Amino acid sequence: MESKKTILYVDTSVIGGYYDEEFSSETRHLLDNLFEANFFIMFSSVTEDELLNAPNQVQQLLSKIPDELKIRVELSREAVQLADAYISAKVVGKTSREDCLHIALATIYNADVLVSWNFKHIVNIFRIKGYNSVNLKLGYKAIDIRSLKELINYEEQ
Numbered sequence: 001m002e003s004k005k006t007i008l009y010v011d012t013s014v015i016g017g018y019y020d021e022e023f024s025s026e027t028r029h030l031l032d033n034l035f036e037a038n039f040f041i042m043f044s045s046v047t048e049d050e051l052l053n054a055p056n057q058v059q060q061l062l063s064k065i066p067d068e069l070k071i072r073v074e075l076s077r078e079a080v081q082l083a084d085a086y087i088s089a090k091v092v093g094k095t096s097r098e099d100c101l102h103i104a105l106a107t108i109y110n111a112d113v114l115v116s117w118n119f120k121h122i123v124n125i126f127r128i129k130g131y132n133s134v135n136l137k138l139g140y141k142a143i144d145i146r147s148l149k150e151l152i153n154y155e156e157q
Helices: 012-017 024-032 045-051 056-064 077-088 094-108 125-137
Strands: 006-010 039-044 070-073 113-115 144-146
Touching (some): 045 056, 045 094, 077 094
């Protein structure tokens, strides 16, 4: 029986983390071993928009991931409404709207895990509880939010 591939929604911090000294080890391990790792990478039009301001090597990274391992999702009215609900519930402030869009998109498109290096607004137990409280209240499933450190199988290294 073939196991289902896990869908990882990656926010922009993960793409940038490939070239960031603090986060490059785990990020490179994941992205360089995608074929063996049994993951699909989900990203969004929001990710692409945020990458427009990034250095060229960061902008090019998504194109280096094989198409058969990528899932691209579009920003929708539903995602905007869910993101606004996070802000209305004061999970985060208005300045974190793009972060909320990533979480909303990962939720709506049924990512198995949202991965991020953003510990202030995303990978934060209090924020995660807030996002999931809104999700459940509005009839969505809870979203699993992790840093890449939590996805590495250290026994295989």
